[in-house]
Amino acid sequence: MNKELLNFIKTTEMPSHYRHLEKMSTEAILTHINHEDSTVSGNVKKIIPSITKLVDIIAKK
Structure with missing residues (x-):
């Protein structure tokens, strides 16, 4: 498989922009x-x- 296609960052491993959601208002x-x-x-x-x-690539299989 193409290494370029595997070169990504998992969302769960990225720092969150929205820490402390429990302190935020619903709005x-x-x-x-x-x-x-x-x-x-x-x-x-x-x-x-x-x-x-x-x-x-997937469609060729």
Whole structure:
């Protein structure tokens, strides 16, 4: 398998931007969730070439 496709950072190993959620208001938590959700499509767009390679490799099997 292509080593480039395996070169990623696990989400669970990244430092959190939102520590101490228990101290945050419900509105603050929901605002942060909304902000994080808004970044998804842009980040997926950036890695479409890598996703394409991976799908092509899997589809050949």
